[in-house]
Amino acid sequence: MANQRRDAAIVGIYEWPKRVDPSVSAMQMKAASIKAALDDAGLKWSDVDAIYDAGDGDGGGGGLGLAAYLGLKPTVIDTTQVGGSSYEFHAAHALRDIAAGKAKVAVLSYGSKSATRRVPIGTGGGAGGGTWSGNMESPYGTTLIANYAMVANRHMHDYGTTSEQLAHISVATRHHAMRNPEAVQAMTDLQFVGVNEITIDDVMSSRVIADPLHLLECCMVSDGGGAVIIASADVARNTKKKPVWIIGSGEATKYRENGSDITTSAGAQSAPLAFGEAQVSPSEIDIAMIYDSFTITVAVCLEDLGFCKKGEAGPFVSTSGIAFDEPGKLTLNTDGGGLSSNHPGMRGIFLLLEAARQLRGESTSQVPGAKLAVSHGNGGLLGGTHTGGTVILAAD
C-alpha cells in the first residue's frame, strides 16, 4: 500500500433531498447542489477551477453551458457523456487532471426532472431512425428494459440464474431505502404501492415489464440531482470533513458484436484497471455501490468486478449477505439505490455520493469502520452499447 495514490479526494458532497420537485429547474438543482457541496467542504464558489459535466440539466449545454450559468471561468472543462456512468468517468478524469497539476478544485454535478416531466425512460421504445444504428433497431420496438432483460434471459440460460435469486438484490436495497428518510419520501411521492420492506414473493408477484424482469427489479423514474467536489491533496488537508481519497479508476466500453457474450459487461475491462491502480483486491472492499438500473445490472457487474465468478452472482446475492446488517463482507447500495431511492436517468453521481458518506461514517445504513468502497457505473444499455466506469475510494 505504500505507493497507493493520494492525489485527489472527494471533499464535499450534496444530494438533492427531493425526488419529485416541481419547484426548481434541473439547472437550479445543479447550481444549488454545487453551492451546498462547496459549503460541506468549506470551499468558496471562486475556488472552482474545473467543471465536469454530462450534458444533463434538461438542456444545460454541457460544461460550457454550466460554466456560463454558474458564472465561473474554469480552466478545465470536460463534457464526457457516456450515460449513467458519466460521473465515474468524471471522477477518473478529475483525478487525472488534478494529479497533472491542471486543477485543484473540481466540480461534478447533476440535475434532472424526469419524474416531473414524466419521461418514460424504460418503456418509451427505441430512439428514432435516420442513423446507422437507429435504422437497424427502431422497427422492433425494443425498450430499454427489454434490452437489459435480454441479458437476464441469457444469464439464466447459461448459468441457471433465477428470478428468485435476483430478487434478493431488490429486497436488500429496499431494506436500506427504508432506513433513508429521503428514499422513503421518494417512494411516497412517487406513489409506490407499499412503502415498506419487501419479500422475495413481493418481487416475484409484481408484474413482468419485460420478461424476465419484474416491476420490483426495475429502478424508479424520479427527479434528482447532486454535486461532488474533488480537490487536490493540499486543498483536501484543509477542508471541513475528512477527505475520501480516489485511489483508482478504470474506463471501458462495450457494444454488440458478432458472437460476443452478452452476459459480460464493460466492467470486466474497467474493474481490473481500477483495482490494479488502487492496489487492492475485491475481497478487501467493504461497500459496493453498483449501478442498479435493474437487478441483472448488479448481478453482471458484481461478477465483472470480481466479487464472484462469472455466472455465480445468483448464489452470491442470495447467500452472501449483501445488506449492511448481514454478516457478509460486501455490502451493497446502502442508500436504497435506483431501485428504491432515486433514478432520474443517470444515477452515477449517487454512487459516488453514498460511497463517500459510508467512508465518512454518515450513511443511514452505516457499515461500522468502512474503509474501502467501489463505485461502479454502467451507462447506456447493458445488452448493447454501454460503458463501465469503476472508481475505488478509500477512507482517510
Added chain:
Amino acid sequence: MPNRPQPDLPEHDTAAFWEGVKAGELRYQTCNDCKEVVFTPRAHCTACGSGKLTTKAAKGTGTVYTYSVVRQSRHPNFADLGAYSVAYVDLDEGFRMLSSIVGVNDPTTEIKIGMPVKVEFEKQDTGDYPIPVFRPV
C-alpha cells in the same frame, strides 16, 4: 398488418441493407482484406478499418441468442400490440441482428434460446419497406 416504424432513409450506412430487404434479401458484409463479417452495415471494416467490403445475401437462417417479451411500451406503434418479442438472432453466416420472433401463439412461453429461426419479410400497414423478422422453423 403490423405498423412497425420504417427506416428513415436516405442514410448512408443502412441504405443498401434496406434496398436488399425490399428485394427479399437479408444483406450483410464481409471485409475483402481481413474476411471479418461486418454487421450492422458500415462503409468500413470494424476489425481492420478497410473500406473494401463486399455485400452478400444471407440464407436467412439462424438461432435465437437471447430474447425478451415487451409487456409495457409507450411507443405509439407498439403500445396496442400486446406482448411482443425482441431478440438477438445469430445468423449462420456469423452476424448478430436485433429483430423480433413472430409466428408463436404465446411469446412468453414458446420462444427459446437456441431455437432455430428463419427470416421473413413482414409487410407493414404503411411504408415501402417490409421489416425482416424471424419465425421458428
